[in-house]
Amino acid sequence: MTVAEASFADVAHIVVDIEGTTSRSTYIYEVLFPYATQRFDSWLTAHADDPAVREILTQVGQEMAAVDPTHDQVVQALTDWVAEDRKVTPLKTLQGLIWQEGFDSGELVSDFYSDALDALRAWHDAGMPISVYSSGSVLAQRNWYAHSPIGDLTSWVSGYYDTANAGPKRDASSYRAIAEAIGAEPATLLFCSDVVDELDAAHVAGWRVVRVRRPGESHAADNSGWPEVAEMTAIRVN
Numbered sequence: 023m024t025v026a027e028a029s030f031a032d033v034a035h036i037v038v039d040i041e042g043t044t045s046r047s048t049y050i051y052e053v054l055f056p057y058a059t060q061r062f063d064s065w066l067t068a069h070a071d072d073p074a075v076r077e078i079l080t081q082v083g084q085e086m087a088a089v090d091p092t093h094d095q096v097v098q099a100l101t102d103w104v105a106e107d108r109k110v111t112p113l114k115t116l117q118g119l120i121w122q123e124g125f126d127s128g129e130l131v132s133d134f135y136s137d138a139l140d141a142l143r144a145w146h147d148a149g150m151p152i153s154v155y156s157s158g159s160v161l162a163q164r165n166w167y168a169h170s171p172i173g174d175l176t177s178w179v180s181g182y183y184d185t186a187n188a189g190p191k192r193d194a195s196s197y198r199a200i201a202e203a204i205g206a207e208p209a210t211l212l213f214c215s216d217v218v219d220e221l222d223a224a225h226v227a228g229w230r231v232v233r234v235r236r237p238g239e240s241h242a243a244d245n246s247g248w249p250e251v252a253e254m255t256a257i258r259v260n
């Protein structure tokens with residue numbers, strides 16, 4: 023049930039999701055994903071000698087279960103995974119590299135709900151450590167915060183976690199790994215996400231959780247027993 027305010031005492035660290043929580047998933051699916059997909063072909067060709075690209079191609083081949091797939095087959099597989107919204111690590115790595123160029127050139131600017139910016143600023147000003155956990159790569163997350171509509175917000179973020187350094191977002195073990203990396207008791211960690219399965223997994227790992235349920239976001243119809251808010255400024259800590 024959505025409440026006007028959700029209050030949590032003795033929180034040592036807040037961890038926030040990106041897509042659907044701080045930021046519009048429509049922006050990610052309609053702007054960011056197509057930006058990378060349109061560049062898979064040319065970008066892989068232009069960076070063919072880069073060791074990071076060779077590693078991505080090896081991982082893509084393993085995921086495809088293909089020996090020496092052709093350039094066109096790789097591009098097709100990557101494009102299909104985007105269409106299927108598969109959270110495949112080499113795809114996430116490649117997208118992060120392509121977006122980096124877009125952010126650096128100023129062609130891309132990230133997206134935040136205004137209440138998310140207000141909440142993050144208030145927590146930061148109050149000295150509350152904030153980390154990010156998203157299926158987008160750490161590189162993509164850092165760029166997301168470095169190129170926001172109101173400027174560079176990376177000073178607000180103390181840690182970045184993704185499927186490579188923490189694990190899948192619906193596995194409790196990922197939240198145990200993040201708690202260990204942060205160095206805090208799980209019960210002092212608060213996770214904010216729009217996806218109930220992720221909140222369930224964090225809860226299993228001993229975290230406290232709050233659901234951000236925004237009308238119009240893709241997971242808004244799912245029901246949960248967790249405290250829910252419609253805007254992040256309604257989350258009160260300590």
Ligand SMILES: [Mg+2]
Pocket residue numbers: 039040041042043215216217
């Ligand atoms: Mg989300």
